Amino acid sequence: MKRILFIDRDGTLIKEAPPTYQIDSFEKLEFYPGMFKYMSAIAAELDYELIMVSNQDGLGTPDFPEDTFWPVQNFVTKSLENEGIHFSAFHFDRTFAKDNAPTRKPNAGMLTGYMHNAAYDIENSFVIGDRITDVQLAKNMGCKAIWLNNDASLGASEIKSGIDALRPFIALETISWKDIYEFLKLGLRQVQHNRNTNETKIHVELNVDGGGHASIHTGIGFFDHMLEQIARHGKMDLTIETKGDLHIDEHHTIEDTGLALGEAFAKALADKRGMERYGFALPMDEADAKVLIDFGGRNWLVWNAEFKREKVGEMPTEMFHHFFKSFSDAAKCNLNIECDGTNEHHKIEAIFKAFAKAIRMAVKRDPLSNYLPSTKGVL
Incomplete structure (x- = not known):
């Protein structure tokens, strides 16, 4: 069975862009430090399928039109591929938080095709993300999370209220892609x-x-x-x-x-x-x-x-x-x-x-x- 890394995009592969947190122009694009080096090593050395999963609030609306999103996303994808990092699928949810759509993280509606597929080893797969909602997604899917906790101010209230209950689902908490690579390379004892x-x-x-x-x-x-x-x-x-x-x-x-x-x-x-x-x-x-x-x-x-x-x-x-x-x-x-x-x-x-x-x-x-x-x- 194939193991999967479900990887969030914003705040994980590329940096967040406050105040809107929408990467809708090249001026806002900045790759996460060390990401290319260690993602390349993960892709080359380890046997994981890579899936990108991201909430993109209101994508396709007048405030966040698709013609400002896809050029940046295509550039990100091409940059990753040039370093040997190939994602087999991309899942972007367009809804808003208030909608609580089944497809919006931490809900797993976008990913049920992997969860109920005997070809995949979900229990030994990981969600990699920077938000507590990514940890909640891992819990909902029946796997573990690698929490790239790079900015405690993001979701501070939900971190304080929910982190203790979610600790059993966090396999690694770090701010470094080097730590993520070493963890995945060595395995969990x-x-x-x-x-x-x-x-x-x-x-x-x-x-x-x-x-x-x-x-x-x-x-x-x-x-x-x-x-x-x-x-x-x-x-x-x-x-x-x-x-x-x-x-x-x-x-x-x-x-x-x-x-x-x-x-x-x-x-x-x-x-x-x-x-x-x-x-x-x-x-x-x-x-x-x-x-x-x-x-x-x-x-x-x-x-x-x-x-x-x-x-x-x-x-x-x-x-x-x-x-x-x-x-x-x-x-x-x-x-x-x-x-x-x-x-x-x-x-x-x-x-x-x-x-x-x-x-x-x-x-x-x-x-x-x-x-x-x-x-x-x-x-």
Whole structure:
């Protein structure tokens, strides 16, 4: 099945032209920075069909006649084709926002022929655009959006009111075509993973290339807080839902969550080509934490941290070693963790933040490299 990039025109391929935002003359035409370079690379290297989708309010009316639109559009099309960028179809809606026509973005009326066609892989396609309506279009179509958020003043009110609900449908938020190319080239390291035993039921959603969003519910407040540090400081999206036998104690919940998270990383990082593999980092107030990590395919944990308190919040401090040991075993990585300090909360939080930073460094990839970071030829 063919994947598609549904690409908005104004604000994405070419710059917007306030106050009317209508590109009805060559004087208003300016191509988006870096667009030609990276769109050419996308067209040459990646297997996506390109479809242009754009709202052109009132096209064909006296205020926006067609004879001022098509010369500019034809020039844009020819300029793209000269750089090897060929769109297979163009869809322009002419209605006004007040009409809420089924063909007007974010409604998907113009694109139903692709949505109900077995030849197309809509779920793994993307809408690329600069407005929240482009993200809404992706949601309505059942795919994800690449949001080229280049001007926060555009649609500011709808951004504030609607962005949180639409976050799950944003695969990438950026202002750079370079970022878009790298994202599409490397692919999305995203997995959903379930681990169910007689003692725990755990659901993990992990997007290694996310934006730092977390939804953590393990039943242990301080543990949730620490896991949120992994998402925030590792700049990955992480959902963990753990239902464990807390009526007995915390052991199974914490240990199995570490195993489930490690298993999710093992799945997401299956292809390590172009990846840094190693990472480290971090001070926090008086605490000094160091975390060394190697996603080299072998598990090992070196743990040099001691705690004087039995618990922090409702979490036994002895269980932090178990959590990282479980993660190391399941993710098949080496972990070397050291920490000194006087405040137990600070020490633990510093370890988790350093752990997140270490992961972030290790999973970083170079889109121009097919290098496998191992002399063995396999990881």
